[in-house]
Amino acid sequence: MATNTLAGTSLSMRSLTPQTQAFTSLSGRRSGLISSFGRKNVSFNLQPRQIRLQISCAAKPETVEKVCDIVKKQLAVSEGQTVTAESTFQKLGADSLDTVEIVMALEEAFGIAIEEESAQTITTVQEAADLIEDIIGKKSS
Numbered sequence: 813m814a815t816n817t818l819a820g821t822s823l824s825m826r827s828l829t830p831q832t833q834a835f836t837s838l839s840g841r842r843s844g845l846i847s848s849f850g851r852k853n854v855s856f857n858l859q860p861r862q863i864r865l866q867i868s869c870a871a872k873p874e875t876v877e878k879v880c881d882i883v884k885k886q887l888a889v890s891e892g893q894t895v896t897a898e899s900t901f902q903k904l905g906a907d908s909l910d911t912v913e914i915v916m917a918l919e920e921a922f923g924i925a926i927e928e929e930s931a932q933t934i935t936t937v938q939e940a941a942d943l944i945e946d947i948i949g950k951k952s953s
Contacts, residue, residue: 867878879941882921886914897938901949924951 879897887904889895895904901911915931918924918940923946934940 835861871945875945876937876941878921879918879937879944882917883914883937883940886910886917895937897936897941899937900935902935914940922948924948 875878876897883889883901883904886894887906887910889904901914906914911934914927919926922944926943926947930943934943940942
């Protein structure tokens with residue numbers, strides 16, 4: 813019986829043909845055991861991979877650009893510093909008063925009202941743009 817050790821979280825296989833008994837089970841975070849039960853060619857290549865999941869409402873590019881411009885103006889961002897959708901207010905040097913002023917400028921520029929609870933959750937340009945589009949969408953419905 814061939815035996816291999818692999819790194820992984822959970823794996824289970826069964827043969828589709830009744831003549832061949834091949835049951836494999838792997839569990840645990842560090843290592844596990846794979847038994848080939850008489851099979852000659854059993855190989856697995858499991859490599860740890862970092863998976864990054866990002867979910868975005870994807871506000872319109874023009875909304876994101878307008879929010880970037882407002883943030884630049886409110887924080888007096890230097891010409892050499894870029895503001896993108898992923899930019900956080902904190903990394904741009906904004907304190908809580910600056911954030912309030914940004915929200916007020918966004919409300920004025922887009923003709924909307926942002927609830928205080930929602931305003932407190934905004935930390936990035938993308939979040940602000942997504943919230944603005946959500947409010948505008950609800951307003952027009």
